[in-house]
Amino acid sequence: IAGITQAPTSQILAAGRRMTLRCTQDMRHNAMYWYRQDLGLGLRLIHYSNTAGTTGKGEVPDGYSVSRANTDDFPLTLASAVPSQTSVYFCASSDSRAGADTQYFGPGTRLTVL
C-alpha cells in the first residue's frame, strides 16, 4: 500500500518558471490538501478539495492553483514561482465522508526558488 506519493522529491526552480507538484493517493479518500511548511510557522493550508471536482482556498492560496479531476490526483501549480515560495510542500488526504478526521501525509516536496 503506497498511501500518498509526491513528486518530485526536491526541485530547484528559477523565479518566474511554472511548476507543478504532483500528489497521488491510493486510499480512495474523498478529501485532499496541500500544505506548506516553513520554519517557525508550522504547516499552513494552501488549498483543499473536499471531493473530486471541487476545490477551496486555505490560509495562504495566493500564487498557487489546484485541480481535482479525479479522486486520486491533486496537483499543485505555481504559475510563476517567486523566492518566497521556497518551502517544503506536503500533500495530505482524509476520508471525511463518515466524519473521520485523520489526515494522512505524503513525504513532501522540497522546493527552492532562486
Added chain:
Amino acid sequence: GNSVTQMEGPVTLSEEAFLTINCTYTATGYPSLFWYVQYPGEGLQLLLKATKADDKGSNKGFEATYRKETTSFHLEKGSVQVSDSAVYFCASYSGAGSYQLTFGKGTKLSVIP
C-alpha cells in the same frame, strides 16, 4: 476561528527523562484533537488523537488527555528515547462542513543519550 498554541521549542532531554509538550486550543464547540509527529526528512504521521472531552489518546508510550475545562491536550511520555527525537505538532479538527486541520507551529524534541 480555530487556533492551536503549543509550547515553543526546541526541547532537549536526556534519555529516560519525562516529557511534556503543552498544547491549548480555541474552537467553536468541541473539536477532535491530534498529535502528529514528523521524523527528520519525513512527512507527518498521526501519533494519537482524542475526539471528545476526557478521552485519552495513547500510542508508543505517548499519552494526551482531552481537557475541556482547560482547553488543553498536553502530550506526555514517561521515559523518552533517542528515537523519539522529532518535531511534534498539535492539531484540531472542528468538522462542521470543513475538513481542515488547524496546526500548532510544532515543537522540536531532541533526546540525547
